[in-house]
Amino acid sequence: MKDEPLPRSLNFLKLRLEKRESTGLLRERKIIQSAQQPACIVDEKERINFSSNDYLGLANNNQAKKKLAESAKKYGFGSAASHLICGHQLPHENLEKQLAKFVERDAAISFSSGYMANLAILQSLPQKGDLIIADKLNHASLIDGVKLSDANSMRYPHCDLHLLEKRLKNAGQNKFVVTDSVFSMDGDIAPLKEISDLCLKYNAILIVDDAHGFGVLGKNGRGCAEYFNLNQKQLPILMSTLGKALGGYGAFVSGKKILIDYLMQFARSYIYTTAMPAAIASANLANLTALEKDNKKLRLLAENIAYFKTESDVKKIPLLKTDTAIQPLVVGDVNRLEKINQFIFDKGFLVGAIRPPTVAKNSARLRITLSASHTKKQIKQLVFVLSEAFDRIKD
Numbered sequence: 331m332k333d334e335p336l337p338r339s340l341n342f343l344k345l346r347l348e349k350r351e352s353t354g355l356l357r358e359r360k361i362i363q364s365a366q367q368p369a370c371i372v373d374e375k376e377r378i379n380f381s382s383n384d385y386l387g388l389a390n391n392n393q394a395k396k397k398l399a400e401s402a403k404k405y406g407f408g409s410a411a412s413h414l415i416c417g418h419q420l421p422h423e424n425l426e427k428q429l430a431k432f433v434e435r436d437a438a439i440s441f442s443s444g445y446m447a448n449l450a451i452l453q454s455l456p457q458k459g460d461l462i463i464a465d466k467l468n469h470a471s472l473i474d475g476v477k478l479s480d481a482n483s484m485r486y487p488h489c490d491l492h493l494l495e496k497r498l499k500n501a502g503q504n505k506f507v508v509t510d511s512v513f514s515m516d517g518d519i520a521p522l523k524e525i526s527d528l529c530l531k532y533n534a535i536l537i538v539d540d541a542h543g544f545g546v547l548g549k550n551g552r553g554c555a556e557y558f559n560l561n562q563k564q565l566p567i568l569m570s571t572l573g574k575a576l577g578g579y580g581a582f583v584s585g586k587k588i589l590i591d592y593l594m595q596f597a598r599s600y601i602y603t604t605a606m607p608a609a610i611a612s613a614n615l616a617n618l619t620a621l622e623k624d625n626k627k628l629r630l631l632a633e634n635i636a637y638f639k640t641e642s643d644v645k646k647i648p649l650l651k652t653d654t655a656i657q658p659l660v661v662g663d664v665n666r667l668e669k670i671n672q673f674i675f676d677k678g679f680l681v682g683a684i685r686p687p688t689v690a691k692n693s694a695r696l697r698i699t700l701s702a703s704h705t706k707k708q709i710k711q712l713v714f715v716l717s718e719a720f721d722r723i724k725d
């Protein structure tokens with residue numbers, strides 16, 4: 331097989347891959363040989379993971395693992411069909427009810443992933459002739475959702491309220507404003523109260539992607555709506571994911587019951603796909619219950635973020651300014667990023683290395699994420715290694 335020449339029609343694959351490699355932008359997967367927890371095994375060696383979205387350390391929660399096994403015993407593995415055919419089992423129903431209650435919304439509908447939930451919202455709600463106004467740094471799934479939509483679209487500079495208002499003022503049609511709550515690559519929080527006020531003023535519908543807010547923002551981890559104290563009228567379409575702070579898998583959209591009824595009928599990425607396995611729904615519910623019962627993990631996460639920032643400050647590490655669990659460190663040049671990342675890895679740490687096109691050209695960065703389950707010692711060691719890497723590797 332190996333020596334077979336590539337047919338000419340497939341030559342573009344080779345060319346595009348070679349170009350990616352020669353510009354230092356090729357990405358590689360690491361094989362994690364253990365459960366997801368701060369001390370994980372990569373290349374047979376223990377590394378401390380600062381690149382995961384498991385902000386509360388729930389991905390390896392014993393209660394969730396137990397529920398997963400019990401539920402699989404009772405409901406089986408596969409869900410056998412889409413929700414609207416016969417894939418909607420009792421655990422899905424229970425999960426949706428509990429999620430809606432937790433985020434203080436009337437109803438919720440679950441999806442297999444946040445990517446699909448965002449496609450669902452943007453493909454089904456804005457109609458031909460409507461206008462979608464989107465933050466320039468929105469997550470790729472929102473960008474793809476806009477592409478799927480029949481509506482017109484425009485972007486506004488990142489979190490720029492003045493230019494958002496200008497676009498709203500000039501738009502005649504039905505309008506939707508779409509934004510992340512916590513931006514995934516910068517870790518900053520959108521000014522949702524002001525955005526919501528503008529939406530109410532200009533009669534636009536606000537859609538918020540709370541992937542990095544759900545489970546961590548707000549006193550009880552209910553997410554951006556709790557953090558900004560925004561009710562269902564102020565924030566009518568809320569998308570939250572279960573794969574990050576909740577340590578599970580899947581996503582949900584919450585809001586008025588009529589919104590949920592509508593998505594169920596018209597969202598193609600809901601209708602034409604197999605339901606998540608019921609056991610996954612049960613395990614998600616177990617982690618939600620863990621979060622509801624005790625917010626000790628939330629306090630630990632906040633402590634760890636503050637500790638990381640203080641230690642970095644002492645070592646003069648130029649972090650972007652944010653108080654969320656996402657702490658980016660812009661390096662700029664991809665080759666330097668690669669060298670720094672390798673140095674950190676060799677010292678036994680995993681951090682995210684984010685390259686264009688995920689972020690803008692010349693803004694390649696380390697993306698450090700903190701978790702409630704990191705120890706202070708692990709954080710202190712990481713800061714030491716980061717500082718060493720930045721001192722030694724200058725280009």
Ligand SMILES: *Cc1c(COP(=O)(O)O)cnc(C)c1O
Binds near residue numbers: 444542
């Ligand atoms: C991760 C992420 C998603 C996608 O969620 P998945 O459940 O992983 O598909 C959507 N939006 C944002 C901002 C994200 O960070």
